[in-house]
Amino acid sequence: MKRLLLVLLFLPSLAACGSAAPSPAATLSAQDVAEIQAGDKFNDTDVMFLQMLVYHQKQGLEMTATAASRAQSPDLKVLAQAVQATEKDELSMMKSWLTQWKRPVDVDTTKSLHADHGGLPATGPAEIKALKTVSAAAFDTAFLNLFLAHQHNAIEMAHLETTNGANEAVKAYAARVRESRQGEVQQMLRLMNG
Amino acid sequence: MRRKIAYPLVALSVTAGSSLAVASPALAHGYVSTPPSRQALCASGAVADCGPIQFEPQSVEGKKGLRSCDGGVAQWSVLSDESRNWPAKSVGNSVTFTWVLTARHVTADWEYFIEGTKVATFDGGNAQPDAVVSQTVDLSRFPGRHTVLAVWNIGDTANAFYNCVDLNIGGGSPSTAPTASAPTSPPTTAPSYPPTASSSSWAPGVSYKIDNVVTYQGKKYQCRQSHTSINSWEPSIYTLALWLPL
Numbered sequence: 001m002k003r004l005l006l007v008l009l010f011l012p013s014l015a016a017c018g019s020a021a022p023s024p025a026a027t028l029s030a031q032d033v034a035e036i037q038a039g040d041k042f043n044d045t046d047v048m049f050l051q052m053l054v055y056h057q058k059q060g061l062e063m064t065a066t067a068a069s070r071a072q073s074p075d076l077k078v079l080a081q082a083v084q085a086t087e088k089d090e091l092s093m094m095k096s097w098l099t100q101w102k103r104p105v106d107v108d109t110t111k112s113l114h115a116d117h118g119g120l121p122a123t124g125p126a127e128i129k130a131l132k133t134v135s136a137a138a139f140d141t142a143f144l145n146l147f148l149a150h151q152h153n154a155i156e157m158a159h160l161e162t163t164n165g166a167n168e169a170v171k172a173y174a175a176r177v178r179e180s181r182q183g184e185v186q187q188m189l190r191l192m193n194g
Numbered sequence: 195m196r197r198k199i200a201y202p203l204v205a206l207s208v209t210a211g212s213s214l215a216v217a218s219p220a221l222a223h224g225y226v227s228t229p230p231s232r233q234a235l236c237a238s239g240a241v242a243d244c245g246p247i248q249f250e251p252q253s254v255e256g257k258k259g260l261r262s263c264d265g266g267v268a269q270w271s272v273l274s275d276e277s278r279n280w281p282a283k284s285v286g287n288s289v290t291f292t293w294v295l296t297a298r299h300v301t302a303d304w305e306y307f308i309e310g311t312k313v314a315t316f317d318g319g320n321a322q323p324d325a326v327v328s329q330t331v332d333l334s335r336f337p338g339r340h341t342v343l344a345v346w347n348i349g350d351t352a353n354a355f356y357n358c359v360d361l362n363i364g365g366g367s368p369s370t371a372p373t374a375s376a377p378t379s380p381p382t383t384a385p386s387y388p389p390t391a392s393s394s395s396w397a398p399g400v401s402y403k404i405d406n407v408v409t410y411q412g413k414k415y416q417c418r419q420s421h422t423s424i425n426s427w428e429p430s431i432y433t434l435a436l437w438l439p440l
């Protein structure tokens with residue numbers, strides 16, 4: 001089911017670019033990702049998940065941009081750049097879905113959501129800002145631990161969506177979030193512990 | 195699904211207006227990332243076949259006062275399975291434990307035990323901790339291989355989070371004089387990624403460089419952003435940032 005959906009989403013774009021484009025790089029951009037359609041059937045969880053993740057991913061982009069310039073380990077730098085590139089496209093896609101649904105794109109949902117279960121989320125403005133000022137020697141460890149917590153939070157949000165969401169495209173995307181962030185967590189723990 | 199609701203204090207703290215049925219991983223909160231706890235070793239893939247704990251290492255939560263690696267949760271019992279031969283990290287006599295917290299609950303305190311003996315306590319002041327908490331413990335009285343039980347006692351619930359961390363203290367030489375020097379890290383065995391091929395089938399765990407070409411489902415793609423591949427980063431419309439169709 002999920003795979004079928006993915007294939008359906010994937011084919012038109014490939015056909016479009018494969019047939020007419022002499023230079024693929026020129027014709028494929030984040031815009032194409034934003035063209036992935038989610039349809040018009042959705043529930044509150046779908047909206048909340050996207051709003052939460054938009055906010056979360058903006059924070060993530062700030063953090064990975066810092067890491068792309070400050071990371072000491074070449075492997076960490078590569079990981080940060082890859083996460084940055086993929087999440088930038090995901091952000092365009094999520095924003096286009098919310099916009100099509102005529103729902104606000106920029107909502108700070110962290111306070112109310114996390115207050116409900118008694119804790120603050122891992123990353124707030126202060127934590128993110130600290131990454132810019134921590135000493136160069138301490139940067140990798142500081143970033144890895146903070147981003148680890150950040151991506152665990154994304155996995156938790158994805159679980160909410162796959163459990164209670166209604167829209168198939170959003171649920172499929174949430175499953176991808178879970179899988180990719182788990183892969184990132186693996187790489188980060190290995191970078192930390194050898 | 196895996197949490198039985200039940201502790202009166204938890205129930206009380208939730209009455210503050212929650213209509214949101216939060217799925218259980220959203221209630222998960224924290225673990226020791228380095229030196230790696232057993233759940234961190236499961237999550238990194240360093241120890242295989244751990245079951246679901248690999249997906250939520252921050253979830254080893256149980257009643258306060260336990261002395262078990264699995265927090266008394268049957269689902270996490272692999273963490274108490276000594277037949278697993280958990281790899282022990284070689285460290286100095288002074289060890290800095292780093293906690294990654296995914297939800298920052300007010301904290302009563304943090305406790306460290308070795309074989310039932312308490313070796314350190316850090317007061318949490320019933321305040322909200324940082325997302326990343328580091329604590330340095332002098333373990334010079336315990337040279338050699340030991341399992342440290344690290345416990346995070348939550349301030350406003352009856353629960354705690356449990357981590358077992360297997361260490362080889364003093365770098366493996368029991369007679370080492372106590373020093374506060376940086377832990378000597380052992381020769382690290384890097385994850386053995388398959389070598390990069392210029393054109394091969396896409397696979398997870400491979401280090402791809404810009405311009406590498408892979409085949410995926412019968413089509414060729416060119417890497418446009420260096421990365422080590424993971425599941426769901428295979429070429430698709432979602433990952434155009436990484437792969438361009440040729």
